[in-house]
Structure formats: C-alpha cells, structure tokens
Amino acid sequence: MLTLTKQRAALHYFFAAVIFSIYGGRVCPFIESISIWQTSAYSFITFTTLFLLRTKLIKDRVGFKNVLLEVSLFLVGAIALSAWYNSYYDFPVESGLKVLFGIGSLGALISLDLALQAQVKHYPHTEYQHLPEKMIHMRHSIASQLAALVVFIVMMLTTILAMIMIKDVRWLTENIGQIEEQAALVSIIKEFAFVAVVLIIYTCTIMYHWLQLLRLLLDNQQRALIAAANGDLSVRVPVSHQGELGIIAYYTNDMLGKLAQSKDEVIQTRDVAIVGLSALAEARDNETGGHILRTQEYVRALAIQLQNHVKYRDYLTNETVDLLYKSAPLHDIGKVGIPDAILLKPGKLTDDEFTIMKTHAMIGAESIAVAEKQMGSNSFLAIAREIALSHHEKWDGSGYPYQLSGDDIPLSGRLMALADVYDALISKRVYKPAFSHDKAKEIILAGNGSHFDPAVVEAFVNCEQMFVSIALTYNDEKQQAA
Template structure:
C-alpha cells in the first residue's frame, strides 16, 4: 500500500508539473501517461483537450500575426522607412531582450513568453505615423519646429489606436505591450524624450529596448537625407547616449550582442528598389 501510494504521488506530481508548464505558456506540453488505468485515461483526455486548445491558440495567433503585418505594412507604405527596417528592429529587440533576460534584474520580467510578445509587437512601433500628414512624413529635408511638433504626435496616435482595439477586442498582453512600445519608444533615459518626458525606469522595458533598436537601424540605414553609417559609428553614438538617451543596461546588452546586430543587418538588407525610392 505504501509503495502504491508513492507511485500515485509521483504520477500526480509529474502531471501537476506538466499542467504548471502549460499555465506558464508552454502550450505544447502534454501530461505523461504511465498506464492505461483511470489515471492514464484522465491524462489522455486532458491531453486531447490541450491538443484542441493549442489548435485554437494557433488560429488566434495566425489571425493576430496577419493583423500585425497588415498594420505595419500600412504604416510603412506612408513612410520613408522600409519593410526591412521593421524586420530588423524586431530581431534587434529580440536579441537584446534575450541577453537582458540572463541577468537577475530582468530574468523574471523577460520570460520566454514575454520576449515572444515583444517580438510580435515590435513591428507596430510606428503605426501612429499613419496619422501624420504626407507633407511632413515624407519631407526630404529637415523639419521645422512646428512640423517636428506634429511628427512627435505619432507615438500618442499609435497608442490611442491600439487602445481602441483593446477596448473593442478586450485587453491582452500583446495589445498592452504593443501600446507600450508605440507610446514610449521615443522616450529618453534622462527625460528629454517624447511624448511624456518619462525618465529612467518609468519607461517600460519594452520602450527602452525599442528605442535602441530603432535608433541603431536609423543610423546604419541610407536615407534620402543621410548616408548609411557604419556599425562602428552607430555603436559609438549609442555608447555616447548611454545614461542620457538610452537605458545603460540595454546599452550593455547591445555591446554583448553587437555581432548579432551586424548579422541581422546583413541578413535583412534593404532592396535596391527601396533604397532608390
């Protein structure tokens, strides 16, 4: 009887651990089946339920991903930025977050699931640019103070658009993070950014990561108003901005993964047509 009790305890413990993994986001986890008895039948039924749940989640995620691509493509179509910029920045954000997740300070926040949400949300960082007039958004020269004041409204426009989606569709971690990124990726560590002059850790980690990724890509990219900077020059500018423009911890993560940044920039280059346009 004692031995049987230990076996039952072991089976229930392993199944409880599997369900805990599902709860934490590992939806592909299944309960172990040790025998074809009552406990095995229960585990089998639970696994069938998890199969259906995973299938439904995949459909929801596909729908969400289509919406992300559509919205980011809409923003891109009205801007001088390229589709490759969107791909590069989301890859930069991911490698930065993965490196930061190794530290004790950020390990609890930057979970595998949260990093995946960051990766999916990053393409929407400039969705608010759809609300900026063409004569400002597409101006090849330097903006006037008045024009720049209007341009600085795009983070708020993007956040408000995502808030409307949140109200209609219900709150989700994805929409919350997407809204954070859209609203805060132009904030600066020293409080001199926009739109809300947030500073330090009042800026969500999502916005701090996106800020560095966005600036780095702008620096290394050729535009009609500037040449492409080398990685070393971009790196120097980012290092000079540590503690003023950028979160020092994010800059340190950038230094740790700078070779991956170079690799991403190489793998997702702008096409000749985009550069010519």
C-alpha cells in the first residue's frame, strides 16, 4: 500500500505524463509526424517507468538527497525520450533539448513540491532536543532559501518561455507562406499559454507548501512561548532542520529547559524556606511537628473536594491547590512573636493573655508582607499571608483579628480554619485529651454556618475518611520516632 507521499508522487507523475501527452499531441506546433496517441503512449511509458524506479530508489523521508535523486530520474527519462524521438522520428537537436529541459524543469518543480510536502508531513513527528554543534553553525537563512527558490523559478520560467519563443520564430521563418498567419499566431499563443499555466500551477503549489511549512514552524514556536508564559515549561518546539527557524527552535528548547531547571531550584528553595520557618514556629510552640504535616494534607484534601463545587472550581485550579498545600505550614508563623510565658503556658490562658495570643495572626501576616515588599508580591506569598491572617476568622463574624464574615474571609483562611480546628480536636494537648474522629466531626458539624463555611463543612464530610487516613499516617508517635 502506497504512503501519502508516494500517492502524491504517483499523482505528480501521472499529471506529468498527461501534460506531455497534450503538449506533444495538441499544443506543440512542431510535432506533426506522430499522433496524440503515440505521444501519450511514449509519455505514459516513460513516466510509469520513472515512477517504478522512484519507488525503489527514493525512500519516504525528508532530505535534500531525495530532491537530487528525483531530478536525476527526470533527466534520465528526458534523455531516453529525446533519444527515442531523435532515432525514430528524426527530431532536430533543438527539439530534443526542449524535451530535455522541459522534463528536467518539471522534475525540479515536482521534486521541490514533494520535498516540502514531506517536511510538512513529518514535521509534527520530528522532535529533537539536541543538535550537533556543527549543525547549529551550518545555518541556512530562510530568507536566502526563499530568494533562491524564487530566482530559480523565475529563471526557469524565463528560459523555457525564451526557448519556446526562439523555436517558434524559427518555425515561422521556415514555414512562411505555407501556414496562415492567424493560424500560426494562434498556435504560438496556445503553446505559450499552456506552458505558462502549467508552470504557474506548479509554482503556486510549491509556494503553498513552503508557506504551510513556515506556518507550522511559527505556530509551534508561538505555541511553546505562550505555554511557557502561562507557566508550562515542559513544552518543546520540534526542530526539523538547521535553518534559522530550526536554530531558533533549538535555542528555545534550551532556554525552556534552563528555565524549568531554574524554576525547580526556586521551588525547592521556597519549600526548604517554608519548612525552616515552620520548624521555627513549631520549636517555640507546644504543638508537635505532625500538626503542620496533617493540616497541610487536610487543606489539600478539602481543596480537591471543592474543585467540583460550582462556586470554586474556576479558582481552585491544580496550581492553586498546590499553592494552598505549600502555604499551609505558615499559618502559625506569627507565634514566633508571642512571649514564651504565654505560648508555652500549660494551663488555660487569661483574657489578657489570650488577647496577646490572638495577635499571632497579625504578626504572621505582617512578617509575610515584609517578604512581599522585598521580593514583590506573588501568588504563593499572597496565599500564605491570607492563611496566616484569616485562619481564625469565623463564618458568622465572631473570629479574629478583623471579625470578617462569610465570603469576606478568603477561601484559604476558611479551609485552614477547619483543618486547624479538626487537628487540634483529635490531638492531645496539656490542657485536653485527644478526641476521637467522630467527636471532632460532631463539633465541626455543630459549627456549620457559625464557625465554618457550610461548603467547606460539606467538603469535609465528603472526604472525612481521608482525614482519618492522614491522621494515622502523620500521627505524633510516628513523627517523634522519625
């Protein structure tokens, strides 16, 4: 079964045979000794033989070698057909040269069209991450290539039409008086028009495939840059050749790879900083290290559940969920500013002490705001500041520090509020025993619509088994043993 490229080649060779059949039998004013059926038979035999040779010699692949082989085949066929006409019909040398140049030119146009079409076909499947150094420096200007193609086509058109004109003038001078002037003029115009139309059609086809390939190159380059601008640094541009756009694609891939590496290093540094800051807050608190890990996982579980909620699915993208997960450990960073006498007090706090304790939300938010001022605001710092400031706000407005209510409380704070309370309930403290999951669930349900956002409570109910699993995975005994 023929591939798409071979099918296109078969059509090209078929139409080439048709073109030369019509030209020899109906258009050219010189060929009177043979009929259109004879010229058709010779043309189809010639181009069928050439196509069979092509299937054996030319592989379905991209490469300049294919163009040279294709043109060589056409030249061989042209020499054979010219020799046949010269031997059996005594064609003059000039007519043989015209056959030779005509078939050779057609072969050049067909080979260019097939080569460009092959590049268009193979381009989406060609993706090299690296090019040899020597290929990078062997740059072929796309402007020069296009200029060379245009010059070649113009020269070919000019040469062919000039040959036709010279031959027709000679024919007229040799047959003056034997052919009516009007008939001779019609015959010459017909030949000019036929050859011009054929060459223009092939030229337009070549330019179409050239522009199609150029569009593919530019579209993929644009797609990669847009994806990179939107944060996806995994995309790469196919590198199809060592032209200017191929070099641009190569260095675009190199740039994207280095940006991805830099991004990974920044993320790793950020995560290490979060762990360090969280550990600092933890070291001064009477809570255990498992609290940070558990609340982080709770927040992610709740956020994933709310991704299906019509109100929040546009906001809770996978990237936002990841930011919530990474920011959650900083919710109590402000406790580093609370005096030890209050922070580490084993008993219940007095009203004045609790008033001071409540300031940790403001202290944490202000600390992160300082980082924002130095580094510039970004989504991670913004979410971390929201969580630190608002995770003690309550749905009914009775929380602190600003007594925000309802949707005025950032979603990040509402998620952290439930996660923080749940973990405090199921964890043992110096002032209370650990509650069971069912008891903690009962207390959270009692706070539905007062302490907690009803949508967040619903998400908790839907994923409560994940909360149980997280609590077991990161229980305090395991963390202390680690």
